Amino acid sequence: GTQSLHTNGMDEALALPTEKAVEIALRTQQIIANESGVADTVDPLGGSYYIESLTDAIEQQASEYLAKIDKLGGALHAVEQGFIQREIQDAAYKTQRAIERNEQIVVGVNQYQTDESIKPELLRVDEQVRIDQMAALQNLRAERDNDMVQAILGRIEQAAHIPNAPLMPLFVEAVEAYATLGEICDTLRGVFGEYVPESWV
Structure with missing residues:
Protein backbone atom coordinates (compact mmCIF):
# COMPACT_ATOMS: atom_id res chain seq x y z
CA GLY A 1 0.00 0.00 0.00
CA THR A 2 0.90 3.67 -0.10
CA GLN A 3 3.18 4.68 2.76
CA SER A 4 2.85 8.40 2.06
CA LEU A 5 1.39 10.60 -0.64
CA HIS A 6 2.69 13.96 -1.82
CA THR A 7 0.80 16.15 -4.28
CA ASN A 8 2.77 18.89 -6.00
CA GLY A 9 1.37 22.33 -6.65
CA MET A 10 0.02 22.65 -10.20
CA ASP A 11 2.53 25.43 -10.96
CA GLU A 12 5.54 23.87 -9.22
CA ALA A 13 7.28 23.03 -12.50
CA LEU A 14 7.35 26.73 -13.35
CA ALA A 15 8.14 28.44 -10.04
CA LEU A 16 7.64 28.20 -6.32
CA PRO A 17 3.98 27.27 -5.85
CA THR A 18 1.43 29.98 -5.18
CA GLU A 19 -0.68 29.82 -2.05
CA LYS A 20 -3.69 28.80 -4.17
CA ALA A 21 -1.76 25.93 -5.79
CA VAL A 22 -0.56 24.72 -2.39
CA GLU A 23 -4.13 24.82 -1.06
CA ILE A 24 -5.46 22.78 -4.00
CA ALA A 25 -2.70 20.20 -3.53
CA LEU A 26 -3.44 19.97 0.19
CA ARG A 27 -7.21 19.70 -0.33
CA THR A 28 -6.58 16.91 -2.87
CA GLN A 29 -4.77 14.93 -0.18
CA GLN A 30 -7.50 15.67 2.36
CA ILE A 31 -10.28 14.56 0.01
CA ILE A 32 -8.46 11.29 -0.70
CA ALA A 33 -7.83 10.72 3.02
CA ASN A 34 -11.23 11.73 4.36
CA GLU A 35 -13.82 11.28 1.60
CA SER A 36 -12.67 8.35 -0.55
CA GLY A 37 -12.64 5.74 2.22
CA VAL A 38 -9.21 4.60 1.08
CA ALA A 39 -7.89 4.81 4.65
CA ASP A 40 -10.71 2.73 6.12
CA THR A 41 -8.74 -0.46 5.61
CA VAL A 42 -5.04 -1.26 5.64
CA ASP A 43 -5.02 -2.58 2.07
CA PRO A 44 -8.15 -1.64 0.08
CA LEU A 45 -6.82 -3.40 -3.03
CA GLY A 46 -5.63 -6.54 -1.23
CA GLY A 47 -6.47 -9.69 -3.16
CA SER A 48 -6.88 -7.90 -6.47
CA TYR A 49 -5.44 -10.17 -9.16
CA TYR A 50 -4.58 -7.20 -11.36
CA ILE A 51 -2.74 -5.30 -8.61
CA GLU A 52 -0.89 -8.45 -7.55
CA SER A 53 0.18 -9.12 -11.16
CA LEU A 54 1.42 -5.54 -11.50
CA THR A 55 3.33 -5.86 -8.23
CA ASP A 56 4.95 -9.10 -9.40
CA ALA A 57 5.91 -7.51 -12.73
CA ILE A 58 7.44 -4.46 -11.02
CA GLU A 59 9.37 -6.67 -8.60
CA GLN A 60 10.74 -8.85 -11.40
CA GLN A 61 11.74 -5.90 -13.60
CA ALA A 62 13.34 -4.08 -10.66
CA SER A 63 15.37 -7.17 -9.77
CA GLU A 64 16.54 -7.52 -13.37
CA TYR A 65 17.49 -3.85 -13.44
CA LEU A 66 19.47 -4.07 -10.21
CA ALA A 67 21.26 -7.16 -11.53
CA LYS A 68 22.19 -5.22 -14.67
CA ILE A 69 23.63 -2.39 -12.53
CA ASP A 70 25.52 -4.92 -10.39
CA LYS A 71 27.11 -6.37 -13.55
CA LEU A 72 28.38 -2.88 -14.38
CA GLY A 73 30.16 -2.80 -11.01
CA GLY A 74 27.50 -1.09 -8.92
CA ALA A 75 25.66 2.23 -8.95
CA LEU A 76 28.77 4.43 -8.84
CA HIS A 77 30.34 2.71 -11.84
CA ALA A 78 27.00 2.84 -13.66
CA VAL A 79 26.89 6.63 -13.19
CA GLU A 80 30.54 7.02 -14.22
CA GLN A 81 29.90 5.01 -17.40
CA ARG A 124 6.74 36.51 -7.46
CA VAL A 125 8.93 36.75 -4.38
CA ASP A 126 9.40 40.30 -3.12
CA GLU A 127 12.96 41.52 -3.83
CA GLN A 128 13.04 42.86 -0.28
CA VAL A 129 13.16 39.27 0.98
CA ARG A 130 16.54 38.78 -0.73
CA ILE A 131 17.84 42.10 0.55
CA ASP A 132 16.76 41.31 4.12
CA GLN A 133 18.30 37.84 3.96
CA MET A 134 21.63 39.20 2.72
CA ALA A 135 21.65 41.77 5.53
CA ALA A 136 20.90 39.05 8.09
CA LEU A 137 23.77 36.95 6.70
CA GLN A 138 26.18 39.89 6.95
CA ASN A 139 25.11 40.48 10.56
CA LEU A 140 25.59 36.79 11.36
CA ARG A 141 29.12 36.82 9.98
CA ALA A 142 29.94 39.99 11.89
CA GLU A 143 28.65 38.70 15.23
CA ARG A 144 29.80 35.05 15.22
CA ASP A 145 33.21 33.79 16.34
CA ASN A 146 34.90 33.61 12.93
CA ASP A 147 38.05 32.05 14.36
CA MET A 148 35.93 29.17 15.67
CA VAL A 149 34.19 28.84 12.30
CA GLN A 150 37.51 28.67 10.43
CA ALA A 151 38.85 26.13 12.91
CA ILE A 152 35.92 23.75 12.48
CA LEU A 153 35.98 24.18 8.69
CA GLY A 154 39.66 23.24 8.81
CA ARG A 155 38.82 20.11 10.79
CA ILE A 156 36.14 19.21 8.23
CA GLU A 157 38.70 19.59 5.45
CA GLN A 158 41.18 17.36 7.28
CA ALA A 159 38.57 14.70 8.01
CA ALA A 160 37.29 14.77 4.42
CA HIS A 161 40.73 13.58 3.25
CA ILE A 162 40.36 10.45 5.39
CA PRO A 163 38.33 7.63 3.75
CA ASN A 164 35.15 6.77 5.69
CA ALA A 165 35.80 9.45 8.33
CA PRO A 166 32.56 10.42 10.14
CA LEU A 167 31.79 13.94 8.94
CA MET A 168 28.29 14.42 10.35
CA PRO A 169 29.40 15.29 13.92
CA LEU A 170 31.68 17.94 12.42
CA PHE A 171 28.83 19.31 10.32
CA VAL A 172 26.71 19.65 13.45
CA GLU A 173 29.54 21.39 15.25
CA ALA A 174 30.02 23.75 12.31
CA VAL A 175 26.34 24.68 12.24
CA GLU A 176 26.36 25.26 15.99
CA ALA A 177 29.26 27.69 15.40
CA TYR A 178 27.07 29.43 12.76
CA ALA A 179 29.06 28.31 9.73
CA THR A 180 26.86 28.61 6.66
CA LEU A 181 25.85 25.76 4.36
CA GLY A 182 27.78 27.46 1.57
CA GLU A 183 30.96 27.58 3.65
CA ILE A 184 30.67 23.90 4.56
CA CYS A 185 30.00 22.90 0.93
CA ASP A 186 32.88 25.06 -0.34
CA THR A 187 35.18 23.24 2.09
CA LEU A 188 34.02 19.87 0.76
CA ARG A 189 34.39 21.01 -2.85
CA GLY A 190 37.99 21.87 -2.11
CA VAL A 191 38.57 18.22 -1.19
CA PHE A 192 36.25 16.25 -3.46
CA GLY A 193 35.84 18.63 -6.38
CA GLU A 194 32.49 19.06 -8.06
CA TYR A 195 30.58 16.49 -10.10
CA VAL A 196 30.01 17.72 -13.63
CA PRO A 197 27.85 15.29 -15.60
CA GLU A 198 29.06 14.41 -19.06
CA SER A 199 26.80 14.89 -22.03
CA TRP A 200 25.51 11.47 -23.11
CA VAL A 201 23.84 11.28 -26.48
Missing part, protein backbone atom coordinates in the same frame (compact mmCIF):
# COMPACT_ATOMS: atom_id res chain seq x y z
CA GLY A 82 26.84 7.13 -18.23
CA PHE A 83 24.46 4.17 -17.95
CA ILE A 84 22.01 5.88 -15.57
CA GLN A 85 22.00 9.11 -17.58
CA ARG A 86 21.41 7.25 -20.86
CA GLU A 87 18.57 5.22 -19.34
CA ILE A 88 16.85 8.39 -18.11
CA GLN A 89 17.28 10.13 -21.48
CA ASP A 90 16.07 7.04 -23.33
CA ALA A 91 12.98 6.73 -21.13
CA ALA A 92 12.18 10.44 -21.55
CA TYR A 93 12.56 10.16 -25.34
CA LYS A 94 10.34 7.06 -25.55
CA THR A 95 7.67 8.71 -23.41
CA GLN A 96 7.69 11.88 -25.51
CA ARG A 97 7.45 9.88 -28.74
CA ALA A 98 4.54 7.86 -27.35
CA ILE A 99 2.72 11.09 -26.44
CA GLU A 100 3.36 12.63 -29.86
CA ARG A 101 2.04 9.48 -31.58
CA ASN A 102 -1.01 9.34 -29.30
CA GLU A 103 0.13 5.97 -28.00
CA GLN A 104 0.12 7.44 -24.49
CA ILE A 105 -2.74 9.75 -23.62
CA VAL A 106 -2.07 12.88 -21.57
CA VAL A 107 -5.34 14.71 -21.03
CA GLY A 108 -5.10 18.31 -22.18
CA VAL A 109 -1.82 17.71 -24.03
CA ASN A 110 -2.57 15.28 -26.87
CA GLN A 111 -6.23 14.56 -26.12
CA TYR A 112 -9.14 16.76 -24.99
CA GLN A 113 -7.22 19.96 -25.58
CA THR A 114 -8.96 23.32 -25.34
CA ASP A 115 -8.30 26.39 -27.48
CA GLU A 116 -8.23 28.52 -24.37
CA SER A 117 -4.81 30.04 -23.73
CA ILE A 118 -3.89 29.59 -20.07
CA LYS A 119 -1.24 31.77 -18.52
CA PRO A 120 -0.73 30.73 -14.91
CA GLU A 121 -0.27 33.40 -12.29
CA LEU A 122 3.18 32.60 -10.91
CA LEU A 123 4.51 33.44 -7.49
Whole structure:
Protein backbone atom coordinates (compact mmCIF):
# COMPACT_ATOMS: atom_id res chain seq x y z
CA GLY A 1 0.00 0.00 0.00
CA THR A 2 0.90 3.67 -0.10
CA GLN A 3 3.18 4.68 2.76
CA SER A 4 2.85 8.40 2.06
CA LEU A 5 1.39 10.60 -0.64
CA HIS A 6 2.69 13.96 -1.82
CA THR A 7 0.80 16.15 -4.28
CA ASN A 8 2.77 18.89 -6.00
CA GLY A 9 1.37 22.33 -6.65
CA MET A 10 0.02 22.65 -10.20
CA ASP A 11 2.53 25.43 -10.96
CA GLU A 12 5.54 23.87 -9.22
CA ALA A 13 7.28 23.03 -12.50
CA LEU A 14 7.35 26.73 -13.35
CA ALA A 15 8.14 28.44 -10.04
CA LEU A 16 7.64 28.20 -6.32
CA PRO A 17 3.98 27.27 -5.85
CA THR A 18 1.43 29.98 -5.18
CA GLU A 19 -0.68 29.82 -2.05
CA LYS A 20 -3.69 28.80 -4.17
CA ALA A 21 -1.76 25.93 -5.79
CA VAL A 22 -0.56 24.72 -2.39
CA GLU A 23 -4.13 24.82 -1.06
CA ILE A 24 -5.46 22.78 -4.00
CA ALA A 25 -2.70 20.20 -3.53
CA LEU A 26 -3.44 19.97 0.19
CA ARG A 27 -7.21 19.70 -0.33
CA THR A 28 -6.58 16.91 -2.87
CA GLN A 29 -4.77 14.93 -0.18
CA GLN A 30 -7.50 15.67 2.36
CA ILE A 31 -10.28 14.56 0.01
CA ILE A 32 -8.46 11.29 -0.70
CA ALA A 33 -7.83 10.72 3.02
CA ASN A 34 -11.23 11.73 4.36
CA GLU A 35 -13.82 11.28 1.60
CA SER A 36 -12.67 8.35 -0.55
CA GLY A 37 -12.64 5.74 2.22
CA VAL A 38 -9.21 4.60 1.08
CA ALA A 39 -7.89 4.81 4.65
CA ASP A 40 -10.71 2.73 6.12
CA THR A 41 -8.74 -0.46 5.61
CA VAL A 42 -5.04 -1.26 5.64
CA ASP A 43 -5.02 -2.58 2.07
CA PRO A 44 -8.15 -1.64 0.08
CA LEU A 45 -6.82 -3.40 -3.03
CA GLY A 46 -5.63 -6.54 -1.23
CA GLY A 47 -6.47 -9.69 -3.16
CA SER A 48 -6.88 -7.90 -6.47
CA TYR A 49 -5.44 -10.17 -9.16
CA TYR A 50 -4.58 -7.20 -11.36
CA ILE A 51 -2.74 -5.30 -8.61
CA GLU A 52 -0.89 -8.45 -7.55
CA SER A 53 0.18 -9.12 -11.16
CA LEU A 54 1.42 -5.54 -11.50
CA THR A 55 3.33 -5.86 -8.23
CA ASP A 56 4.95 -9.10 -9.40
CA ALA A 57 5.91 -7.51 -12.73
CA ILE A 58 7.44 -4.46 -11.02
CA GLU A 59 9.37 -6.67 -8.60
CA GLN A 60 10.74 -8.85 -11.40
CA GLN A 61 11.74 -5.90 -13.60
CA ALA A 62 13.34 -4.08 -10.66
CA SER A 63 15.37 -7.17 -9.77
CA GLU A 64 16.54 -7.52 -13.37
CA TYR A 65 17.49 -3.85 -13.44
CA LEU A 66 19.47 -4.07 -10.21
CA ALA A 67 21.26 -7.16 -11.53
CA LYS A 68 22.19 -5.22 -14.67
CA ILE A 69 23.63 -2.39 -12.53
CA ASP A 70 25.52 -4.92 -10.39
CA LYS A 71 27.11 -6.37 -13.55
CA LEU A 72 28.38 -2.88 -14.38
CA GLY A 73 30.16 -2.80 -11.01
CA GLY A 74 27.50 -1.09 -8.92
CA ALA A 75 25.66 2.23 -8.95
CA LEU A 76 28.77 4.43 -8.84
CA HIS A 77 30.34 2.71 -11.84
CA ALA A 78 27.00 2.84 -13.66
CA VAL A 79 26.89 6.63 -13.19
CA GLU A 80 30.54 7.02 -14.22
CA GLN A 81 29.90 5.01 -17.40
CA GLY A 82 26.84 7.13 -18.23
CA PHE A 83 24.46 4.17 -17.95
CA ILE A 84 22.01 5.88 -15.57
CA GLN A 85 22.00 9.11 -17.58
CA ARG A 86 21.41 7.25 -20.86
CA GLU A 87 18.57 5.22 -19.34
CA ILE A 88 16.85 8.39 -18.11
CA GLN A 89 17.28 10.13 -21.48
CA ASP A 90 16.07 7.04 -23.33
CA ALA A 91 12.98 6.73 -21.13
CA ALA A 92 12.18 10.44 -21.55
CA TYR A 93 12.56 10.16 -25.34
CA LYS A 94 10.34 7.06 -25.55
CA THR A 95 7.67 8.71 -23.41
CA GLN A 96 7.69 11.88 -25.51
CA ARG A 97 7.45 9.88 -28.74
CA ALA A 98 4.54 7.86 -27.35
CA ILE A 99 2.72 11.09 -26.44
CA GLU A 100 3.36 12.63 -29.86
CA ARG A 101 2.04 9.48 -31.58
CA ASN A 102 -1.01 9.34 -29.30
CA GLU A 103 0.13 5.97 -28.00
CA GLN A 104 0.12 7.44 -24.49
CA ILE A 105 -2.74 9.75 -23.62
CA VAL A 106 -2.07 12.88 -21.57
CA VAL A 107 -5.34 14.71 -21.03
CA GLY A 108 -5.10 18.31 -22.18
CA VAL A 109 -1.82 17.71 -24.03
CA ASN A 110 -2.57 15.28 -26.87
CA GLN A 111 -6.23 14.56 -26.12
CA TYR A 112 -9.14 16.76 -24.99
CA GLN A 113 -7.22 19.96 -25.58
CA THR A 114 -8.96 23.32 -25.34
CA ASP A 115 -8.30 26.39 -27.48
CA GLU A 116 -8.23 28.52 -24.37
CA SER A 117 -4.81 30.04 -23.73
CA ILE A 118 -3.89 29.59 -20.07
CA LYS A 119 -1.24 31.77 -18.52
CA PRO A 120 -0.73 30.73 -14.91
CA GLU A 121 -0.27 33.40 -12.29
CA LEU A 122 3.18 32.60 -10.91
CA LEU A 123 4.51 33.44 -7.49
CA ARG A 124 6.74 36.51 -7.46
CA VAL A 125 8.93 36.75 -4.38
CA ASP A 126 9.40 40.30 -3.12
CA GLU A 127 12.96 41.52 -3.83
CA GLN A 128 13.04 42.86 -0.28
CA VAL A 129 13.16 39.27 0.98
CA ARG A 130 16.54 38.78 -0.73
CA ILE A 131 17.84 42.10 0.55
CA ASP A 132 16.76 41.31 4.12
CA GLN A 133 18.30 37.84 3.96
CA MET A 134 21.63 39.20 2.72
CA ALA A 135 21.65 41.77 5.53
CA ALA A 136 20.90 39.05 8.09
CA LEU A 137 23.77 36.95 6.70
CA GLN A 138 26.18 39.89 6.95
CA ASN A 139 25.11 40.48 10.56
CA LEU A 140 25.59 36.79 11.36
CA ARG A 141 29.12 36.82 9.98
CA ALA A 142 29.94 39.99 11.89
CA GLU A 143 28.65 38.70 15.23
CA ARG A 144 29.80 35.05 15.22
CA ASP A 145 33.21 33.79 16.34
CA ASN A 146 34.90 33.61 12.93
CA ASP A 147 38.05 32.05 14.36
CA MET A 148 35.93 29.17 15.67
CA VAL A 149 34.19 28.84 12.30
CA GLN A 150 37.51 28.67 10.43
CA ALA A 151 38.85 26.13 12.91
CA ILE A 152 35.92 23.75 12.48
CA LEU A 153 35.98 24.18 8.69
CA GLY A 154 39.66 23.24 8.81
CA ARG A 155 38.82 20.11 10.79
CA ILE A 156 36.14 19.21 8.23
CA GLU A 157 38.70 19.59 5.45
CA GLN A 158 41.18 17.36 7.28
CA ALA A 159 38.57 14.70 8.01
CA ALA A 160 37.29 14.77 4.42
CA HIS A 161 40.73 13.58 3.25
CA ILE A 162 40.36 10.45 5.39
CA PRO A 163 38.33 7.63 3.75
CA ASN A 164 35.15 6.77 5.69
CA ALA A 165 35.80 9.45 8.33
CA PRO A 166 32.56 10.42 10.14
CA LEU A 167 31.79 13.94 8.94
CA MET A 168 28.29 14.42 10.35
CA PRO A 169 29.40 15.29 13.92
CA LEU A 170 31.68 17.94 12.42
CA PHE A 171 28.83 19.31 10.32
CA VAL A 172 26.71 19.65 13.45
CA GLU A 173 29.54 21.39 15.25
CA ALA A 174 30.02 23.75 12.31
CA VAL A 175 26.34 24.68 12.24
CA GLU A 176 26.36 25.26 15.99
CA ALA A 177 29.26 27.69 15.40
CA TYR A 178 27.07 29.43 12.76
CA ALA A 179 29.06 28.31 9.73
CA THR A 180 26.86 28.61 6.66
CA LEU A 181 25.85 25.76 4.36
CA GLY A 182 27.78 27.46 1.57
CA GLU A 183 30.96 27.58 3.65
CA ILE A 184 30.67 23.90 4.56
CA CYS A 185 30.00 22.90 0.93
CA ASP A 186 32.88 25.06 -0.34
CA THR A 187 35.18 23.24 2.09
CA LEU A 188 34.02 19.87 0.76
CA ARG A 189 34.39 21.01 -2.85
CA GLY A 190 37.99 21.87 -2.11
CA VAL A 191 38.57 18.22 -1.19
CA PHE A 192 36.25 16.25 -3.46
CA GLY A 193 35.84 18.63 -6.38
CA GLU A 194 32.49 19.06 -8.06
CA TYR A 195 30.58 16.49 -10.10
CA VAL A 196 30.01 17.72 -13.63
CA PRO A 197 27.85 15.29 -15.60
CA GLU A 198 29.06 14.41 -19.06
CA SER A 199 26.80 14.89 -22.03
CA TRP A 200 25.51 11.47 -23.11
CA VAL A 201 23.84 11.28 -26.48
